Amino acid sequence: MTMDVSTRRDFLASGLALGAAALPVRALAADGLTVVSTTGMIGDTARVIGGERVSARALMGPGVDPHSYRQTRSDIVAMARADLVLWHGLGLEAQMVEFFAKLGETRNVRAVADGLPRDVLLEHPTYAGKADPHVWMDPFIWAEVADAVAAALIDADPEGEAEYLARAGAFGTELAALGAYGEEIVASVPEESRVLVTAHDAFGYFGRRYGFEVLGIQGISTESEAGLNRISELVDVLVDRQIGAVFVETSVSDRNMRALVEGAAARGHEVAIGGSLFSDAMGAPGTYEGSYVGMIDHNVTTIAAALGGRVPDGGMQGRLSGEG
Incomplete structure (x- = not known):
């Protein structure tokens, strides 16, 4: 059932009241600072920087699309009970902006990507003056987001400042190595083959960092519909430029990508599915791809x-372990 605006506001208010009543603002407990994040990328970053001082969880698990995500009642309660709530910003969680504004009146809430300098952000292709929110696709930019996460943790738990700064520094070094690894292996891709065709425009920052032309069937938001004209245009590109691989995404239906492959085949050009990429969500918890570093390593290596x-x-993981 779809709620109307007034019903949804009542729903959000009741959830906030329930969470606040059940557990008011408190000092750091024995089990650490409770941090709730929207995306898995932010949640993993908070976990790495927070260490044992932090109990971190993310609301959006594997395969979840943040563009269309709507918080559940249990999500509302979890955020209302948290010591710190971290969300991305830049319009990514478009359905939750009003909720975070309301939650921020009584809780510690931080949009960790909203403070990025304008000169590092790509322009949103549809909405003038808005930014492409997919900044995690560039590890060097994500290092700045990680700094914002560290600052939020320090504000919430000043006694842990030294530990948070040390862990943030180590994570920054790891992200620099990840970015350099990407630059190295992408340099081995023939220049004429540096075309990345995906389900939606989530890889703009990847393309800018590594010198790829990025073509998405859908726009930046997965809620935009891919028309027959767009699919036909991309089939023309695949055939005319003899592009041999396209990529599906774990959080987006592969229906349109299959249509591309079939369209190219009908014109005598074979296109393979080059692999499945993590775009708006990470892999399964407990796996390498379920970490931010593993997610990006997987994407760069697969592409x-x-x-x-x-x-x-x-x-990169195999290289570091001596397997590659």
Whole structure:
């Protein structure tokens, strides 16, 4: 059932009241600072920087699309009970903006990507003056978001400042290594093959960092519909430029990508599915791809391998472990 505006406001208010009544603002407890994040990327970053001082969880698990995500009653309660709530901003969680504004009146709430300098942000192709929110696709930009996460943790738990800063520094070093690994292996992809065709425009920052032309069937938001004209245009590109691989995404239906492959085949050009990429959500909890570093390592390695690059076995993880 779809709620009207007034019903939804009542629903949000009741959830906030329930959470606040059940557990008021408190000092740091024995089990650590309770941090609730929207995306898995933010949640993992808070976990890494927070260490044992933080109990971190993310609302949006594997395969969840943040563009259309709507908070549940249990999500509302979890956020209302948290010591710190971290959300992305830049219009990513469009359905939750009003909720976070209301929650911020009584709780510690931080949009960790909203403070990024304008000169590092890509323009939203549809809405003038708005930014493309998919900044996690560039590890060097994500390092700045990680700094914002660290600052939020310090504000919420000043006694942990030294530990948070140390962990943030180590994580920044890891992100720099991840970015450099991407630059190295992408350089092995033939220049004419550096075209990334995906389900939606989530890879703009990847394209800018690594010199790829990025073509998405849908726009930045997965809620935009892919028309037959757009699919036909991309089939023309695949055939005319002899592009041999396209990529599906774990959080977006592969229906349109299959239509591209079939359309190219009907014109005598074979296109393979080059792999499944993590766009708006990470992999399963407990797996390497369920971490931010693992997610990006997987993406960069998969893209480079499918488009003719030379990659080590097991990606960056395999190289570090001596397997590649």
